[in-house]
Amino acid sequence: MVDGVSGTALSATLEKALNAHAAEEMHSSQLYLSASFWFANKNYDGIAGFLLKESEEERSHALKIYDYVLTRCDGRADVLALPKPKNNWETPQEVFRDLFEAEKEFSLKVRNLRSLALQEKDQGAHIFLDWFVQEQERAVDEWDKLNSKMEAYAALPGLLWHLDKELE
Numbered sequence: 001m002v003d004g005v006s007g008t009a010l011s012a013t014l015e016k017a018l019n020a021h022a023a024e025e026m027h028s029s030q031l032y033l034s035a036s037f038w039f040a041n042k043n044y045d046g047i048a049g050f051l052l053k054e055s056e057e058e059r060s061h062a063l064k065i066y067d068y069v070l071t072r073c074d075g076r077a078d079v080l081a082l083p084k085p086k087n088n089w090e091t092p093q094e095v096f097r098d099l100f101e102a103e104k105e106f107s108l109k110v111r112n113l114r115s116l117a118l119q120e121k122d123q124g125a126h127i128f129l130d131w132f133v134q135e136q137e138r139a140v141d142e143w144d145k146l147n148s149k150m151e152a153y154a155a156l157p158g159l160l161w162h163l164d165k166e167l168e
């Protein structure tokens with residue numbers, strides 16, 4: 001079954017999944033913002049600024065998906081409600097561990113979304129999502145390193161200021 005125009009419309013399933021994924025990206029953006037504020041409150045402005053940039057990056061991923069949905073014939077971009085992000089961590093290591101875990105989970109979500117595009121026989125969406133799969137591989141690698149660094153820097157009191165300087 002093809003749509004009325006040219007057979008290029010998104011399936012309802014894929015449209016819903018793309019909008020849901022854009023919301024996940026927005027939630028990820030909110031989580032980074034929350035983590036940024038946590039460090040800002042402790043005067044680690046370098047780390048806070050770095051996390052703020054990560055937050056903006058996640059938002060740009062959401063906008064990229066919404067833009068794609070709108071590009072497709074009759075595609076309807078939909079803004080969904082977001083859950084409140086976590087904001088109460090005990091230690092800096094715990095924040096970084098959470099962010100690393102979140103990026104790993106996100107990789108799985110992106111891969112599942114790309115698999116769904118294939119299942120729906122949607123070549124365009126499948127190709128579009130290639131970039132997201134690779135971006136997640138980069139993000140997980142980056143957070144793997146950041147997490148290791150945080151573990152090392154947090155081992156001795158005061159050393160965290162070096163990481164703060166490094167991420168400025």
Ligand SMILES: [Fe+2]
Nearest residue numbers: 025057058061
């Ligand atoms: Fe993202």
